[in-house]
Amino acid sequence: MIAECAHEQDVLDVVATRRWPDRCSAELQAHISECAACRDLAGTAAALLDEQEAAWSEARVPTSGVVWWRAQARAREEAVRAAARPIAFVQGVAATCAVWLAVSLLRAFPPAGVLNWRGWIPALPNAGPDLSRLAAAIPGGLPFIVAAIASLLLAPIALFLLVRQALREE
Amino acid sequence: MRDVTLSEVERLRAESVERDAVFEMDEDTFRAFYDRTARPLWVYLSRITGSPDLADDLLQESYYRFLRADAQHEGEAHRRNSLFRIATNLARDGRRRTRGVHLVSLLNGDGSATDVPARGDVAADAERRTDLARAMARLKPREREMLWLAYAQGFAHVDIAGALGIKSASVRLLLFRARHKLAALLRGGPPAGRSGRS
Numbered sequence: 001m002i003a004e005c006a007h008e009q010d011v012l013d014v015v016a017t018r019r020w021p022d023r024c025s026a027e028l029q030a031h032i033s034e035c036a037a038c039r040d041l042a043g044t045a046a047a048l049l050d051e052q053e054a055a056w057s058e059a060r061v062p063t064s065g066v067v068w069w070r071a072q073a074r075a076r077e078e079a080v081r082a083a084a085r086p087i088a089f090v091q092g093v094a095a096t097c098a099v100w101l102a103v104s105l106l107r108a109f110p111p112a113g114v115l116n117w118r119g120w121i122p123a124l125p126n127a128g129p130d131l132s133r134l135a136a137a138i139p140g141g142l143p144f145i146v147a148a149i150a151s152l153l154l155a156p157i158a159l160f161l162l163v164r165q166a167l168r169e170e
Numbered sequence: 171m172r173d174v175t176l177s178e179v180e181r182l183r184a185e186s187v188e189r190d191a192v193f194e195m196d197e198d199t200f201r202a203f204y205d206r207t208a209r210p211l212w213v214y215l216s217r218i219t220g221s222p223d224l225a226d227d228l229l230q231e232s233y234y235r236f237l238r239a240d241a242q243h244e245g246e247a248h249r250r251n252s253l254f255r256i257a258t259n260l261a262r263d264g265r266r267r268t269r270g271v272h273l274v275s276l277l278n279g280d281g282s283a284t285d286v287p288a289r290g291d292v293a294a295d296a297e298r299r300t301d302l303a304r305a306m307a308r309l310k311p312r313e314r315e316m317l318w319l320a321y322a323q324g325f326a327h328v329d330i331a332g333a334l335g336i337k338s339a340s341v342r343l344l345l346f347r348a349r350h351k352l353a354a355l356l357r358g359g360p361p362a363g364r365s366g367r368s
Contacts, residue, residue: 016324037346040353045321047302047356052322054299055217061208061229064201071234075193 005037015045194240204233207250210323211257217322218314219261220307228264232257251332258315258334265311305355312336313348320345 011032014024020042021029032038135142193200211232216225236253243249306314315334319325330345331338 012321015321040349043356044317044349044352047298047352048317048321050295051217051299051302052213052318054295055213056209058216058222059209059212060222060226061212064204064208067204067208067230067233068197068200070230071193071237074234075238 005035007031007035007038008041011038011041012045015042015049020046193237194242195237200237203246203249207253208233211253214254214315214318214323215257215261217306217318218258218311219264224261224264228257228260231260235260247329248332251329254319254333255335262311301356305352308355309348309352312344313351316341316345317348317352 007028010028011020014020014028020032032042131142131145135145138144140147195203208229212225212229215228215232216222219225219228232253235256239252239256241252243252306317309317312334316330319330319333320327325333327341327345328338330336330341336344
């Protein structure tokens with residue numbers, strides 16, 4: 001239950017105008033000392049108002065131009081992402097269909113030898129070039145071959161990272 | 171169904187980007203509104219979350235969501251209340267994620283008060299602020315929000331209701347209870363119960 005007091009607005013006014021406790025009327029001061037509701041109101045309102053004044057100087061807000069610009073940039077970014085979502089979905093479906101079609105075709109018309117896995121595996125060690133002979137024939141030798149293979153493997157990854165970075169910057 | 175070519179998809183995408191990047195509010199209106207509300211909002215957020223750093227983040231996020239909402243407002247007060255409501259909800263969400271971490275701290279890490287203006291006794295000011303910080307930390311989040319809006323920011327009851335998403339008729343009673351509780355805490359006594367009577 002609220003113990004209302006008719007003087008609450010007067011108390012708020014003197015606190016808000018910084019006339020409490022020293023510069024308010026003796027009558028109101030006497031009332032505040034007797035009325036618990038008004039005493040609570042004056043005490044809490046004055047404490048919070050003091051804190052608000054102190055906090056005001058601490059406030060560190062960016063300029064309105066910066067906030068507007070950031071909001072615009074973020075909205076654009078989100079719009080691009082939202083627009084790209086259905087396209088990525090369609091691309092995913094298309095890729096899945098392509099893989100499914102390729103597998104179906106392979107199963108329907110298996111090329112001779114392609115699906116003979118057991119025959120493939122033992123032949124794998126002899127399938128590649130003879131590295132020792134290749135190293136002897138090339139001026140750089142084995143290190144050159146290793147560097148060339150590493151470049152071939154890493155180039156697509158580097159290209160992927162560069163393209164991704166460029167797309168992000170866009 | 172008509173086939174959509176790749177160029178049409180690109181055009182639709184570009185149109186979508188253009189449409190979504192434009193807010194309902196124009197830049198000049200926003201900047202004027204921001205200049206009027208940013209500082210009070212930051213102070214409110216820093217006091218209800220207890221973290222100036224969190225207030226920095228929430229301030230940006232609040233304005234962004236406010237712009238994205240593209241809501242129609244009946245006037246300046248309605249617009250401000252919407253902004254404070256968004257900010258309050260963001261602070262509540264943050265509190266749910268980091269429950270128990272944030273306290274209302276009005277002091278620096280070393281225990282000193284932050285930039286207290288040189289008015290009267292500095293030590294007494296710092297002590298008062300510490301007492302208030304401790305008392306506020308013991309209140310419920312909604313009580314803190316309500317008391318701050320009512321007495322620090324001077325919001326009317328109807329504006330408090332709009333900013334906090336509660337019924338206007340409930341504000342008076344809730345505010346009375348919160349005030350009674352804070353006053354008891356500031357006096358150093360136990361917090362007043364729900365049926366606290368003056």
